[in-house]
Amino acid sequence: MQNGTQDTNIQGRSLVIIGAGGHGLSIASIALSLGYKVACFIDKYSDLEVLCGISVYKELTQIQMTKNNHFAIGIGDNFKRDRIFQVLNSEHGELSFPPLIHPSAVIGAFTEIGIGTVLMPNVVVGPNSRVGNFCILNTQSSIDHDCIMASFSSLAPRAVTGGHVEIGRRTAIGLGACVKHQL
Numbered sequence: 001m002q003n004g005t006q007d008t009n010i011q012g013r014s015l016v017i018i019g020a021g022g023h024g025l026s027i028a029s030i031a032l033s034l035g036y037k038v039a040c041f042i043d044k045y046s047d048l049e050v051l052c053g054i055s056v057y058k059e060l061t062q063i064q065m066t067k068n069n070h071f072a073i074g075i076g077d078n079f080k081r082d083r084i085f086q087v088l089n090s091e092h093g094e095l096s097f098p099p100l101i102h103p104s105a106v107i108g109a110f111t112e113i114g115i116g117t118v119l120m121p122n123v124v125v126g127p128n129s130r131v132g133n134f135c136i137l138n139t140q141s142s143i144d145h146d147c148i149m150a151s152f153s154s155l156a157p158r159a160v161t162g163g164h165v166e167i168g169r170r171t172a173i174g175l176g177a178c179v180k181h182q183l
Contacts, residue, residue, distance in 0.1 A: 001177075002145060003047065006142045010086075010095070013036055013037070013068050013069075013070055014036065014037045014038070014039035014066075014067075014068055014069055014070065015027075015028075015031045015032075015036040015037070015038050015042070015070050015071070015072055016039050016040055016041075016042060016060070016063065016069055016071050016072075017038065017042070017045055017058050017071075017072050017073075017074045017076060017135065018039050018041075018042050018043070018060075018072070018073045018075065018084060018088070019041065019042075019073065019074030019089075020041035020042075020043035020046040020048055020051050020056045020126040021046075021074065021075075021076070022076070023074045023076040024041055024043070024051075024074025024075075025051065025074070025119075025137070026053065026073045026074075026120065026138040027118060028052070028054065029075075029098060030100045030101075030102050030118065030120065031072070031076060031100060033102060033103055034068070034100065034146060035052070038054050038055060039063065039069065040055045040057055041055070041056045041057070041074070042054065042056075042057050042058070042059065042060050042062075042063075043052060043056055043057075043058070043161060044058045045057060046058075049080070052113055053121075060088075060092065069095075069146075070097070070098050071088070071095045071096060072097065072098075072116065072118070072119045073085060073088075073116060073134060074096070076154070077092070077169040078136075078152045078171070078172055079152075079155055079170055081134055081152055082134070082151075082152040085116070085134060085152075086144070088109075093175060095129075095132070097116035097133075098115070098116075099113045099114065099116065099117045099118070099119070100117075100118045100119070101113065101118075101160070102119055102120055102122075102123065103117040104119045104121045104122050104123075105119040105120075105121070105122070105123040105124070105125070105137075106123070106124045106125070106161045107119075107125045108125060108126045108127030108128070108129065108145065108182075109127045109128075110127050110128045111126070111127060111128065111129050111130070111131070112129075112131065113125070113128045113131045114131055114132045114133035114134070114135065114151060115133045115134070115149035116130055116133050116134035117132070117133060117134060117135040117136070117137075118135075118136050118137070118162045119137045119138060119166060120136075120137060120138045120139040120140075120141070120157075121139050121140070122139060122140045123129075123137045123138075123139070123140070123141055123142060124141075124142035124143075125142070125180075126142070126143060126144040126145035126146070126147065126163065127144055127145050127146075128145055128146045129143055129144075129145065129146060129147040129148070129149070130147075130148050130149065131143070131149045131150070132148075132149055132150045132153065132169075133140050133151040133152070134151055134152050135149050135150075135151065135152065135153050135154060136149070136153075136154035137149075137155050137156065138154065138155055138156050138157045138159070139157045139158070140157055141155035141156065141157060141158060141159045141160065142155075142159075142160050142161070143155070143160075143161045143165065144160075144161055144162050144163040144181070145163040145164075146163050146164045147161055147163065147164065147165045147166070147167070148165075148166045148167065149167045150166075150167060150168050150169040150171070151169055152169055152170045152172075153167045153168065153169060153170060153172070153173075154172050154173070155167075155169075155173045156172070156173060156174050156175040156176075156177070157175055157176075158175065158176045159173040159174065159175065159176065159177045159178075159179075160171070160178050160179070161179040161181075162175070162179065162180050162181025162183045163182070164182040165179050165180075165181060165182070169174070
């Protein structure tokens, strides 16, 4: 996705969330704020049948697949999220994983946000930064100008980087961490 823009034609689209834990629930909240209908959660490890009024199924095969279905991986662990994407991609072909960007997020000019990436409330992404696929920028985290965040990496709440920082694939930056510029 170029320049941090988000598809504005979301109304009527449904989102299937893989994972019915805390991160999946956070994604549901963002999706609803954007106008998605949350179709269901898929979680083979959950004992729940319903989470906050939304059905929880064990397998993706339990739902009717339509062209209006979009998907999100609601798993906070970077390695597991990567592995789940690989399995989904091999078993189901090309599924639509839009970036989910909370309305309060601030995205600088000339910024790229990858597929499946989630920006939680009050995130800041500085100008000329690249955020890879399936990244998580958690509540009140930020990366400054000219940063590169590789796919499947994550920033925990209130993690902050300076400018020109490169975050590697599947890297997790912890709660409240501060990464100096140009590292």
